[in-house]
Amino acid sequence: SQTIHQWPATLVQPVGSPLSLECTVEGTSNPNLYWYRQAAGRGLQLLFYSVGIGQISSEVPQNLSASRPQDRQFILSSKKLLLSDSGFYLCAWSPSVVQPGGEKLFFGSGTQLSVL
Amino acid sequence: AQKITQTQPGMFVQEKEAVTLDCTYDTSDQSYGLFWYKQPSSGEMIFLIYQGSYDEQNATEGRYSLNFQKARKSANLVISASQLGDSAMYFCAMTTGSARQLTFGSGTQLTVLP
Numbered sequence: 001s002q003t004i005h006q007w008p009a010t011l012v013q014p015v016g017s018p019l020s021l022e023c024t025v026e027g028t029s030n031p032n033l034y035w036y037r038q039a040a041g042r043g044l045q046l047l048f049y050s051v052g053i054g055q056i057s058s059e060v061p062q063n064l065s066a067s068r069p070q071d072r073q074f075i076l077s078s079k080k081l082l083l084s085d086s087g088f089y090l091c092a093w094s095p096s097v098v099q100p101g102g103e104k105l106f107f108g109s110g111t112q113l114s115v116l
Numbered sequence: 117a118q119k120i121t122q123t124q125p126g127m128f129v130q131e132k133e134a135v136t137l138d139c140t141y142d143t144s145d146q147s148y149g150l151f152w153y154k155q156p157s158s159g160e161m162i163f164l165i166y167q168g169s170y171d172e173q174n175a176t177e178g179r180y181s182l183n184f185q186k187a188r189k190s191a192n193l194v195i196s197a198s199q200l201g202d203s204a205m206y207f208c209a210m211t212t213g214s215a216r217q218l219t220f221g222s223g224t225q226l227t228v229l230p
Contacts (some may be wrong), residue, residue, distance in 0.1 A: 043207060043220035043222050044161075044220045046218070088159060088162060104151070104163045106163065107153075107160055108160070110159035110160060110227060112159070
């Protein structure tokens with residue numbers, strides 16, 4: 001079965017410090033990968049998605065970047081964090097081939113980032 | 117453009133009773149998919165149920181069913197026999213294409229009372 005791991009679960013960082021959040025998927029090949037951000041009490045905003053190694057699409061211009069160094073690894077980074085980067089970050093994957101029942105997303109457990 | 121509206125910021129239900137969470141959507145596309153996700157306090161988003169726009173029957177998954185009314189553009193989630201573990205935030209979402217085009221509603225916080 002497929003599993004998705006995301007870490008760390010919580011992170012407190014000072015303004016101006018770098019960021020690296022990591023996500024890995026097991027049990028599948030060539031998944032589509034996603035990074036979402038959720039502001040408190042709000043829905044999800046898609047930040048980046050990737051359909052393959054080295055292929056990253058950005059949905060929202062911002063202080064963050066993403067990389068996919070390996071097939072099942074997706075990294076969210078920042079060189080200098082801003083206060084506005086605080087939020088709950090979720091990694092997700094979907095099969096590269098759409099399954100019957102729609103293209104479902106499977107989410108990691110999330111990272112609560114607080115920038116102080 | 118797609119839009120999902122969840123008008124109930126919070127809902128309460130007594131344990132073992134059924135509850136309906138409202139969701140309306142807006143799209144000009146004829147082909148689309150509707151999803152419900154559950155987010156417990158732990159933060160993880162859990163897929164619950166899916167309804168395709170061309171599906172003639174309402175989707176069901178265990179205690180979850182989706183009341184799909186295409187003409188009214190509504191996709192309400194019905195949870196039967198509520199359990200304490202159902203207390204969570206519930207998000208309605210839709211896509212007219214791939215998952216990267218998924219649009220989420222603002223969510224409904226469900227609290228199940230003992």
